[in-house]
Amino acid sequence: MPTQNNAAKFAFFYMLSLIALVFVAVASGTILFQIINKLVPDIANIYSSMYLDEAMRFGISALIIASPIFYITARQIYKSLYNGSLSSDSGVRKWLTYLILLVSIIVMIAWLIAILNGFLSGELTAKFVLKALTAIIISGIVFSFYFYDIRRDDILNKVDKVIKIYFFASLAVIVVILIAAFMNVESPAVAREKKIDQQVINNFYTIQNDVDDYYNTYKKMPASLSDLTKEYNNLTPEVLNNPSDNTPIEYKVNGDRGFELCTTFKSANKGKGQLYQDTNWLHDAGYQCLRQNVSDYPKGIVPAPMIP
Structure with missing residues (x-):
């Protein structure tokens, strides 16, 4: 029974972190896309690719709410891996980590389809390149992190420097994105x-x-x-x-x-x-x-x- 309870608990943590991660990724992309729209105006696509304060406000709100949830649940997961309460061979860990990898790929594909569709509809090449790079970088960071994580076997009582680098670097990037968003969005x-x-x-x-x-x-x-x-x-x-x-x-x-x-x-x-x-x-x-x-x-x- 304790094992089943732990499995349910960690499944909850992984699913919650996945949901929060999706919001963080989409919000980050939304903010960066809006900044690109503002910095690179397109007279041929005034309405479809113009800067929108409404979209920027959604991105800020989602990032502020979802980021702490993601980092708190992720910290709980990796703390449990470190102290052994969650085994590195756990089916919950493997299945849900691969689910996160799948979702990150789906998000990247959806972004790239939408971006390419905009380019084929006449959007500026500069906008297409910047938005495509943004989508690839965000999805690539998520994918590379979890792909590295799932390949780790010897986890018990070991501090992984790569995980720490990902943690603090991604946190710094989110802070920078939020600062950039507040610098561009109109005040309440x-x-x-x-x-x-x-x-x-x-x-x-x-x-x-x-x-x-x-x-x-x-x-x-x-x-x-x-x-x-x-x-x-x-x-x-x-x-x-x-x-x-x-x-x-x-x-x-x-x-x-x-x-x-x-x-x-x-x-x-x-x-x-x-x-x-x-x-x-x-x-x-x-x-x-x-x-x-x-x-x-x-x-x-x-x-x-x-x-x-």
Whole structure:
């Protein structure tokens, strides 16, 4: 029974270390790929290979959470090999180490397929080479470590210098990757400001749709937002106010068919690296008045006003 209990325990450690290792490897690759995307922009593949803060944040989160789990479980495994509570001839060790080798190969193959597909779709050669090298190096480190480990027989009470080198070198690499990631990703405060500004833009769209509908119904511009609130019940205080400070959004008529919506933005959305950039409401940080023209509905299609 003790042997069976130990087998179950070490199987758990190996499986947990495998899961954590996959997250560490994928997160490291994600961060490095995003840094490559940022340093080597590709005008021919703006959306498919552009830098994404969302991907970088996932990589950072996964690396911070998964790395300690991997190193703690790996340390427990090798401590048990050292003191003899886990035999080097254990079936659990051999089977699960080979499983880790298999997974590392699968991950490398999947990465290389995706990278090659991007290259064949027109991605820059420099990006292809850098990403391919990144995938090969990460997978190669994992594969070479476990391939070396499974070939060791005389383990009991022996400190292996190669294992220690792998341990500290990989830890140093992860720290460097995290530092590089934090140097490139936007701060949580900036990310929050952009989300608030996006909510403002969503409110602008709601107001714009109602202005369009009002104009197509009455053939004139609404004089103020109060004219719209009498007609449309979707213009709630949450829509008419800036969510950051609850100040009212200003509406100004500009010509026969134009209008402006004014409020204060916390950030700019005109910079590079904006995924799905909304060109209808480009703005800088600070107080901005953004102009739009009303749109005519196709003839014969005029929605009825929404009466509360």
